[in-house]
Amino acid sequence: TAKTSPVSPPSPDSGEVNYQKVYNQIADILEDNDWDDGSWGPIFVRLAWHASGTYDKATNTGGSHGATMRFAPESEHAANAGLKAARNKLESVKTANPAVTYSDLWSLAGVVAIQEMGGPTIPWIPGRRDAEAIAATPDGRLPDASLGANHLRDIFYRMGFDDREIVALSGAHALGRCHPSNSGFDGPWTASPTIVTNGYFKELLEKKWVEKKWKGPKQYVDKETGDLMMLPTDLVLIQDRSFRPWVEKYAADEKLWFNDFANAFHKLQELGVPRNGSEKVYYFKRTDEQ
Ligand code: ZEM
Structure with missing residues (x-):
């Protein structure tokens, strides 16, 4: 018989991750006088939106799981120009929390940014799985600002x-x-x-x-x-x-x-994510409420 039992790492949705702690770690990196208007918040909101706004209801493709924007060609889609900086900025939080998927991390970063910049509490559910480049959706699913x-x-x-x-x-x-x-x-x-x-x-x-x-x-x-x-x-x-x-x-x-x-932002973050209705919903405390 085995003398030691192997310890398996927690799976993304096993409930072993302290998401309020991850929330706080993201909140900690928002302020930065060398970035734009002094906060990474706005670009984190844009990242969470572009990761999820690829969803197509008819084919149930795209959406906030997958985090396929890590890979070309999605990373090179014109609509995503500039978002690499946001993805890179979140690497330190990913390294500190390897069990959190990129897709959960980006989605959570959008929620943290909104709440820490004084917005409403956004109900949030973890459990997104990352996918390979093959799961990326074709270019053209995000809105074109020049149209009607x-x-x-x-x-x-x-x-x-x-x-x-x-x-x-x-x-x-x-x-x-x-x-x-x-x-x-x-x-x-x-x-x-x-x-x-x-x-x-x-x-x-x-x-x-x-x-x-x-x-x-x-x-x-x-x-x-x-x-x-x-x-x-x-x-x-x-x-x-x-x-x-x-x-x-x-x-x-x-x-x-x-x-x-x-x-609406909660709904956006749920697009394309398989759920069974029994998932725990998180309502995070802002850092100034803790
Ligand atoms: Zn935006 N958005 N967006 N957007 N967006 C930009 C920036 C930001 C459109 C759009 O073309 C652009 C939503 C909807 C739509 C944010 C959040 C959300 C920019 C500028 C453009 C061109 C990018 C740049 O130059 O860096 C269009 C056409 C939309 C259709 C309605 C929705 C929905 C959003 C979230 C819920 C945010 C926060 C920014 C600012 C990013 C930053 O870096 O400051």
Whole structure:
């Protein structure tokens, strides 16, 4: 008989990982005066979104499990330009927690970023498995900022979202900025790009948006200062008669938006992940509440 029993490492969803601890480790690396507006939060939200926004309901392909953006060709898809920095930044947390999959780590990083930047609590469930490059979805599943309402609906209905959820999710553009080196576009949507607020909706309604005069791709700037920006797809939300009422509601009621955004972001993170309904749901404490 064997004298020692082999100790197997915990599997990703075995419940042996202390996810609040992993949450805190991610929270610890957010602040960085050498990065953009001083936080990795916005780009972590974009990473979690691009990892999951490839989902196609009809074929049940893509989605937040797999983390296939680690590999070419998905890592080279134009929509993912610049996200390598975010993936690299999270390597230290992966090394400290080898049992946590990349797909769980990226998804959790989005949740941590939203909560630590003052946003709502996002219910989160671990258990995503990583996949090989072969599981990557074809290019073109993420939205193209230069297109219109039909395109937004094509992309987001394909994932299983409705108009209200499209507007709610778009409020994430309160955060971060466009970088000419990544997307060709330039500038932040709000004056507080590291704080989760309903400011994106307020700016959309309150500012006068004019086409930016430059050689770059078509985008808008606020007429008064020229400091803030909107993408063509952002302006669609106030031009389309079914999207606009939600912009108005969220601009007037931040609590309503927090609630809808938390639900929609949770749903986004669950896309394509096999579940049986018995999984434990985590509600993390912000570091300033601990
Ligand atoms: Zn974004 N997004 N996005 N987005 N996004 C950018 C940046 C960020 C679109 C889009 O083309 C772009 C959602 C929806 C949509 C974030 C979160 C979410 C950029 C700039 C572009 C061009 C990238 C760059 O240059 O670095 C389009 C067309 C969307 C369709 C509605 C949804 C949904 C999001 C989350 C829920 C965030 C946080 C950023 C800022 C990233 C950063 O590095 O600052």
